[in-house]
Amino acid sequence: MENILIKGDHGTNFIPTVDFNAETGICELGGESYLEDTIEFYTPLFKWLQEYIVNVKKPITFNFKLRYFNTSSSKCIIDILHILRKYQEEGGEIKVNWYYDSEEEDIDDELEEIEDFMVETNLKINLLPN
Amino acid sequence: MNYSKQVNILDYHSSFDQDTRISYKGPIDEKILQAIGTYIEGVLNKNQKASKKVFKIFIELAQNISYYSAEKNTMKNNKEIGVGMVIISEAEDTYNFMTGNLVKNDDIVSIIEKSEIINSLDREELREYKREQRKLPHSQKGGANIGLIQVALTSSHPLDIEVIPVDDDLSFFSIAVKIDK
Numbered sequence: 001m002e003n004i005l006i007k008g009d010h011g012t013n014f015i016p017t018v019d020f021n022a023e024t025g026i027c028e029l030g031g032e033s034y035l036e037d038t039i040e041f042y043t044p045l046f047k048w049l050q051e052y053i054v055n056v057k058k059p060i061t062f063n064f065k066l067r068y069f070n071t072s073s074s075k076c077i078i079d080i081l082h083i084l085r086k087y088q089e090e091g092g093e094i095k096v097n098w099y100y101d102s103e104e105e106d107i108d109d110e111l112e113e114i115e116d117f118m119v120e121t122n123l124k125i126n127l128l129p130n
Numbered sequence: 131m132n133y134s135k136q137v138n139i140l141d142y143h144s145s146f147d148q149d150t151r152i153s154y155k156g157p158i159d160e161k162i163l164q165a166i167g168t169y170i171e172g173v174l175n176k177n178q179k180a181s182k183k184v185f186k187i188f189i190e191l192a193q194n195i196s197y198y199s200a201e202k203n204t205m206k207n208n209k210e211i212g213v214g215m216v217i218i219s220e221a222e223d224t225y226n227f228m229t230g231n232l233v234k235n236d237d238i239v240s241i242i243e244k245s246e247i248i249n250s251l252d253r254e255e256l257r258e259y260k261r262e263q264r265k266l267p268h269s270q271k272g273g274a275n276i277g278l279i280q281v282a283l284t285s286s287h288p289l290d291i292e293v294i295p296v297d298d299d300l301s302f303f304s305i306a307v308k309i310d311k
Contacts, residue, residue, distance in 0.1 A: 014164075034189050036160065036196065039268060068182075070189050075264055075274035106179045109284065112257065120261045 001056060004048055008032065015041060016066060016073075020048055025058045029080075030065030033073040042076040049083050059093035060084065065130060067101065074113070081121040088123070096123060099130035149226075152218040157203040157211040158196040163189070166216060183309045184218070184225050186284050190277040191229045191305065192216060197273060199231040200300055223311055230304035238293055238301050245305075248279055249288045256283055278305075285309050 001022040008017035008031030016033040019026075027049070035041055052060065062084060069077065084094045098114050100107050111127070118125050146153055151173070152166060170185045192214075199212030214231030233241065251259055260279045269275050282289055290306040 014160075034163075034193075036193065068186070070193065071264075071274045071276045071280045072193070072268075074276075075268060078264060104178075106182075109183075112283075116257055116261055120264065 001051060004045065016069075018045065020045070020052075022052060022056060024061075025052070025056070026061045026063065028063045028065060029077075030063075030067075032068045033066060033076075034068065034070035035073070038070075038072045038076050042073075042079070045076075046079060046083060049080065053083070053087045053092060057092070059095070060087065061095045061097070063097045063099060064125075065099045078117065078120060081117060081123050081125075085121055085123045095126070097126045097128050099128050102129035146217070147219070149219040149221055150217060151220055152216065154217075155213075155215045157205065157213050158192050158199075158216070159205060159209075159211045163192055163196075166192070166218075170218070177311055180225055180309050180311050183284050184227060187227055187281050187307055187309065188216070188218075190281050190284075191227070191307075193273070194277050195229060195231045198233070198237075200234045200237075201232045221308075224308040225311065226306065226308050228304060228306040230302060232296065232300045233293075233303040235295075235299055235301055238303065241303060242291065242293060244278060245289050245291045248282045253283070253286075281305075281307055 003022055004018050004020040006015065006018040009015050014032050014034045016029055017031040019028040019030075021027070029045075049060075052058075062080070064077070066077075081096070084096060088094050100110055104110075114125055114127065117123075152169060154162065154166065156162070166188060167185060170181060170188055195214035195216075196212045199214045201213040202210040203213055205211055212231065214229055217228040219226045219228075247259065248256065256279060260276050260283070263276045263279065264274055266275060278289065285307040287308050287310075292304045292306075294302045294304075296302055
């Protein structure tokens with residue numbers, strides 16, 4: 001199974017950095033995500049995870065290192081979390097880490113958002129300083 | 131032909147006070163998002179906390195215009211992009227952010243209803259409303275339908291909504307939000 005490696009761009013596209021590794025099972029989503037067509041961008045990521053779950057069946061560590069994301073991307077993050085939760089329910093081993101910027105003065109909004117992700121998906125997310 | 135008479139540019143200029151930092155009217159495509167976004171990150175950066183909030187609000191409201199404005203411009207790649215206005219001004223204790231665009235009268239009732247719900251809820255209720263709305267399928271344009279809720283959460287102030295009827299088909303919809311410094 002192929003890895004996905006996309007370098008984020010703070011240019012005209014504002015796409016996040018994606019690093020999905022099929023050998024290690026470590027998936028990372030970082031940078032900024034406020035692209036216009038989120039579905040087009042995220043659908044291949046959903047497919048990759050589903051393929052990994054069906055074929056590789058090994059543990060997944062998902063690391064979120066997003067500095068900024070729009071509401072449209074937040075819905076795609078929820079979709080990723082739902083895929084992971086379902087895998088966990090079927091016996092898959094998963095770990096979800098959310099890295100926040102420890103230098104940031106005000107992370108209240110971010111913490112609130114992550115709490116909402118947990119409430120909405122019923123999945124444990126570990127908060128870690130970056 | 132006297133081009134200058136088409137728009138009274140002095141009137142236009144005078145309609146903004148000296149606190150206005152940015153005013154833009156036109157199609158809101160990725161390049162404009164990037165240009166104004168970079169300005170917000172750069173110039174307002176003296177105040178990191180407020181700048182991040184202004185940026186977040188800008189992206190949500192600008193992308194709303196880009197998707198939903200009833201006035202469209204066709205770009206080079208034949209993509210239709212919504213047209214609207216963005217104004218950022220700075221007062222002593224707040225940054226004030228305003229957008230305006232044309233909306234079809236058929237759509238206006240649901241926007242007003244949603245805004246009224248948002249303004250009637252406290253923070254915890256707003257978060258719950260956001261989670262509920264986020265569960266619904268993506269809109270046709272790929273949006274999550276929670277942009278206005280997020281704007282209210284980010285600003286921590288009510289949305290100041292105004293609707294001015296234009297004709298049988300269209301109204302001008304404007305939204306103003308303030309962000310504490």
